[in-house]
Amino acid sequence: MSDSYPGPGSRSLDRRTAAGNPRVRKMSDPALRSSPEDPHGVGSPPKVSDPGSRNSPADEQGPHSVQTILRMTYLIAALDITWLFVQISITPYLAKRLGFDTLWFGYLQTMVGVIQLLGGPIFGRFADLFGARMALALSSSASVVYFVLLAMADSVPMLFIHKLPAIFMHALPGTQMVVADLTEPEKRADALAKLGLCFGFGMITGSSLGGTLSTRYGETFTACMSAAGSLLSLALVLKFIPKHTKKRTSQEEADKRTAKGSVFNLGEITRLMKFPGVAKTFTVKIISGLPGGVFQVMFSIIAMDFFQLKAEQTGYLMAYIGVVQMVIQGGVIGRLTARFSEDTLLLLSVGLTSLIGLTQIVMTNVAQFCFILIPMMLSLSLFNVITDSMLTKSVPPTDTGTMLGMCASVQSLLRTIGPTIGGFLYQNYGVSSFGCIQFGVNSLVFIYLLRSSRGRTEAHKE
Secondary structure, three states: OOOOEOOOOHHHOOHHHHHHOHHHHHHHOHHHOOOOOOOOOOOOOOOOOOOOOOOOHHHHHOOOOHHHHHHHHHHHHHHHHHHHHHHHHHHHHHHHHOOOOHHHHHHHHHHHHHHHHHHHHHHHHHHHHHOHHHHHHHHHHHHHHHHHHHHHOOOHHHHHHOOHHHHHOOHHHHHHHHHHHHOOHHHHHHHHHHHHHHHHHHHHHHHHHHHHHHHHHOHHHHHHHHHHHHHHHHHHHHHHOOOOOOEHHHHHHHHHHHHHOOOOOHHHHHHHHHOOOHHHHHHHHHHHHHHHHHHHHHHHHHHHHHOOOOHHHHHHHHHHHHHHHHHHHHHOHHHHHHHOOHHHHHHHHHHHHHHHHHHHHOOOOHHHHHHHHHHHHHHHHHHHHHHHHHHHHOOOHHHHHHHHHHHHHHHHHHHHHHHHHHHHHHHHHOOHHHHHHHHHHHHHHHHHHHHHHHHHHHHHHO
16 A cells, blocks of 8 residues: 655656756755745646556555545545434434523534534644545544444433544545645646535435434434444545655655644644735635525524424435535536636635525525525535635645645634524524625625735736
């Protein structure tokens, strides 16, 4: 099994080549390494091998080709998301059976958000320092413990305790790092969008499976099935994911930083915000995503109380959402990214999100929601894929894991503050309040991005 990914032809490099080749000296000279002004080091960024080419790193050194690793990465992501949605489909009903009201369920969701908010950037840095295999193995192992504790949850304290392993459960950022490391920058958005297919598949399978199993066999049996599924994911990680997925030059630099730094070095994490464009994109990701994140966090409550759906019916609704997402991620996002610039698509997604807020204001039943869902999933998928792609391109290859961990922490932040905000809005102003906030916030973000885009265009003309 491959432990690292050298660049094409790296075996032929000897000391004399390194001494005579200025590009090699640049890669080895600490003074010439990446900086916020030049994220990829002095000169042009090294070209990532084409996954299908004969000179791809996996073909040179490992038993599995890059395409095989990518396929297995997508499968691991699909399985992990399946177990996640199994849990999502049963937790509200388990909480209600234990006496939770909307406010206490919000506290439970907030706890998960805080835990993953703290764990996301640390997990990303752990992946950069110790490799994709170890990071994904840690995530899958934590999932096993998580579902075992869920199976044992027969009281309010146990329902809170079972959430603790979630600090290490970051399989999606881990798989995103593998995909980002093994694809060319110009194809990265499309490759990351394909993970949306995995998300849609997991949402369909997990929601349907969770609702059916919990209705027929109970929550305990369903949680045990999820634990067994997480063990399968762990086995696939250990079998197919190489220890390191970065190119050798990037991995050698990461190894040196491992010896000097710590996973918990906050300075190494926050320094990424100094790279050009990162702070702006990250801020837009948080502000624009907040209203939609609040709605997503409260959706299980909305489905149960506002739409009056049972567990099995909620599972079917989540399956429909998954189908829509699969179609959009698999058939639409790739074509849009190939035809339009990322700045244009970011502006489109934010503008569309603000218009969707208007439709949510007048939404009264599940049929209307199913109609609104199509543009909603388009804007949400486009926004997440484009911002993740822009952020990973803005930092050195050695920091893609940390950057994706920080992106995951944005979702965790929304889950942290979302339940409190959502519970207050839902109890006092109803579902329409979510649409009002979404329209207002995203309209302001759209105006800001539009002015910023026009300012850059005028600067280029001058």
